[in-house]
Amino acid sequence: METDHKKKQSISKSKQYLVILLGILLFGGCLWFFSTYYEGEKPVLKLSETVDTIGREKIIDITATDKKRGLRKILVTISQNEKEHTLYSKDYPTRGIKEKTFRIEVNPKSMKLHDGEARINISAVDYSLRKNNTTLNIRVIIDTIPPHIYLLSSAHNINPGGSCIAIYNVSEEVVRSGVNVGDDFFPGYPIKLADKSCYIAYLALPLDAKRGSVSIGVVARDKAGNESLKILPRYIRNKKFRTDIINLTDSFLEQKMPEFQQMDNNLRAATPLETFQYINAQTRQDNFMTIQSICEKSVQKQLWQGHFLRMKKAATTAQFGDRRDYCYKGKTVSKSIHMGIDLASTRHSPVEASNSGVVVFTGYLGIYGDTIIIDHGFGLFSLYAHLGMIKVKEGQTVTKGELIGHTDTSGLAGGDHLHFSILVGGKFVNPQEWWDPHWIKDNVESKLAAVASSR
Ligand SMILES: [Zn+2]
Incomplete structure (x- = not known):
């Protein structure tokens, strides 16, 4: 009798263990199921640069990442006055895409967007059953008008291998401006003449420059990337070298x-x-x-x-x-x-x-x-x-x-x-000019004084 009782006790204990084991397995299974299929990690969106202005054309590279269940859908739109344009749309029918880098091009003119405020919306959804969603909403200013360049200096008479200064102003804030001489760029520096702001650029002419053979122009680029060019009226003298x-x-x-x-x-x-x-x-x-x-x-x-x-x-x-x-x-x-x-x-x-x-x-x-x-x-x-x-x-x-x-x-x-x-600007020029008080007077001092007195 006693052995039977003991046997029964041991069977019921085994059952208990089995139930606990099943419980643990079920719990573990649920945990695994939820952490895998129902995970809550949101996709990550990264832009190649900070975007706050858009010029005549803007290219932006975007990277979407979802390390767990992978990407399900990406959508990029731009909207202005309740009108919306799709810039990028992609559905991934099968799971497994963990990272995607794609390029969007914004062309305000072809999209009939006008200068002013607009919003870019970037969203990514993942393959979790929760459909985790990350959305970036970016306020941008569309500016398609390039800066206007006002040339203030005149009489740009230059010797091959010589120097010259150009003085100019621009109609809006610029991120880069200066003078292009052929392929060489000479930056413009902000100065004040008669208490008014403008730019001065020191430029150099290559030794082999001949009349008409080299283009010289003031260039300016605004924050939105719009560029403008103004050809510098100039006279290139003849010079022979030994x-x-x-x-x-x-x-x-x-x-x-x-x-x-x-x-x-x-x-x-x-x-x-x-x-x-x-x-x-x-x-x-x-x-x-x-x-x-x-x-x-x-x-x-x-x-x-x-x-x-x-x-x-x-x-x-x-x-x-x-x-x-x-x-x-x-x-x-x-x-x-x-x-x-x-x-x-x-x-x-x-x-x-x-x-x-x-x-x-x-x-x-x-x-x-x-x-x-x-x-x-x-x-x-x-x-x-x-x-x-x-x-x-x-x-x-x-x-x-x-x-x-x-x-x-x-x-x-x-x-x-x-x-x-x-x-x-990193180019060798003829020192004779800089040694000559008359050259300095005619090519630098008088030019600065003429601009200052005209303002
Ligand atoms: Zn030497």
């Missing part, structure tokens, strides 16, 4: 090339002549890229006053724009264009800041040797190369005529001299 033949001697190559070979592993096995050919082409180009990146940022203020100073008691030994043919044993082995002026005096002559500004570079710069670059504001820079001793530091403010270093033979210099360059 050709200079430089004979390379073995003593120059043997004396100068090891310094460069030491610094570049590619040149270890090269002959002195091969080394020269490499540095006169490749290193020259690399150094120019470095100079351009240094000159990319400039103080938004005119730090210079009056004409630039030319090194005292110095003879000009090479001009700006000289086309140089390098000859070795009667053969032309390399070419370059001289983008500065060489000034020679006695050894280790003092070098002065040609005008006031801020030192933005000091140090070794390949063919230029030990170099100083000074920012004079609005994209105007001066460069001093082949120095021996540098007396200033980066970030230091210098005044016109202040001692900044001494001449020497560092870099690709045959003898002790100063290589002096001026740059406008």
